[in-house]
Amino acid sequence: NAGVMQNPRHLVRRRGQEARLRCSPMKGHSHVYWYRQLPEEGLKFMVYLQKENIIDESGMPKERFSAEFPKEGPSILRIQQVVRGDSAAYFCASSPRIEYGYTFGSGTRLTVV
Amino acid sequence: AQSVTQPDIHITVSEGASLELRCNYSYGATPYLFWYVQSPGQGLQLLLKYFSGDTLVQGIKGFEAEFKRSQSSFNLRKPSVHWSDAAEYFCAVGAKAADNKLTFGGGTRVLVKP
Numbered sequence: 001n002a003g004v005m006q007n008p009r010h011l012v013r014r015r016g017q018e019a020r021l022r023c024s025p026m027k028g029h030s031h032v033y034w035y036r037q038l039p040e041e042g043l044k045f046m047v048y049l050q051k052e053n054i055i056d057e058s059g060m061p062k063e064r065f066s067a068e069f070p071k072e073g074p075s076i077l078r079i080q081q082v083v084r085g086d087s088a089a090y091f092c093a094s095s096p097r098i099e100y101g102y103t104f105g106s107g108t109r110l111t112v113v
Numbered sequence: 114a115q116s117v118t119q120p121d122i123h124i125t126v127s128e129g130a131s132l133e134l135r136c137n138y139s140y141g142a143t144p145y146l147f148w149y150v151q152s153p154g155q156g157l158q159l160l161l162k163y164f165s166g167d168t169l170v171q172g173i174k175g176f177e178a179e180f181k182r183s184q185s186s187f188n189l190r191k192p193s194v195h196w197s198d199a200a201e202y203f204c205a206v207g208a209k210a211a212d213n214k215l216t217f218g219g220g221t222r223v224l225v226k227p
Contacts, residue, residue, distance in 0.1 A: 004156075033214060042203065042219040043157075056214060091156060098213045099164045101147045101205075104156040 004029075005074075006092050006105035013112050019079040019086070021108045025094030032075045033102060034067060037089040046090075049075060082112045115140040115206045119218035126194055127226045134189040134221050136204030145207040146187040147215065148178055152200045160202075163187065174198070199225040 005024040013019050025032050030050055035043040045059040049069035060067065064082075069075040079086055089109050093102035116139045126132050138144060145164040149157040161172025168180040178189045187204060201222045205215040 031213065035217075043217040045214055045216065048214050093157075098207045098215075099145050099162075101145075101159050101162050101207075102157075102215060103159070104149075106156040 004092055004094050004103050004105035006108050008108060009106060011108055011110045013082045013110065015083055015112055016081050019082050019110055021077040021079075021090050021092075021110070022074045023077070023092030023094075023105060024074040025092075026103055029094035029096050029103070031095045031097075032069050033093045033095070034075075034077050035091045035093065037091060037107075039088075043091065046077070079110075082110070084112050086110060087112045115144060115208060115216045117204050117206050117216055117218035119202075119204055119221050121221045122219070123222050123224065125224045125226060128196055129193050132189075132191045132194045132198070132223065134202050134204075134223070136187045136189065136218060137185055138187065138204070138206045139185065140206055140208060142208065143182075146178075146180060147205040147207070148172065148176070148187075148189045149203045149205060149217075150174075150200050151203065151220075157203065160189070194223075194225055196225050196227065199223055 032049045034046040037043050047060050047067045048056040064080045066078045089107045091107045092105045095102045118137045147162045148160040151157045160176050161170050163170045163180045171177050176191050180187050201220045203220045204218040207215040
């Protein structure tokens, strides 16, 4: 079991470009979560998905950010028209059930230049 | 809504000394509680978890934590730290409810002096 796989590990985008972050959950895990970590800050919840459904997107900025978890393939976090303030580490986690906690990926570090 | 407070932003401890990291949570029912560790540039690794039963839980790397309902706390301890324990530690609370997500504290960065 390869664990939670995130790619790319590092992503550099110019202001105004799009960023696509991918996450493949652990085998057997049907819950996927995205968190953002800004420098010197903790983790902020963004979105919780199950296959083909967004369960909770209360932490997602209202504009430019979207997430999906299709029936086939990885979960995608998409940021359109990136700005410098989007520079952060984005972590994906998966879980079979909440009482097991999460398994985290290694994160994608987005730098907007 | 649940919340988590880690009062100490930084802690410096000498190698071989004991370590205690504080975590206070706010939630109306019995929560699920977790401690994670993050090394620089890495993801988060689960150290231990509590959701029922014995209030003293043992985790990996020699860590333990105690759930105290009366104090709404879940403090993490290690009797003797190693230089490799230098990292950032996050407490998290979850609930068996529809939202099913974890809320994290702000983290405590641990520095280990030789």
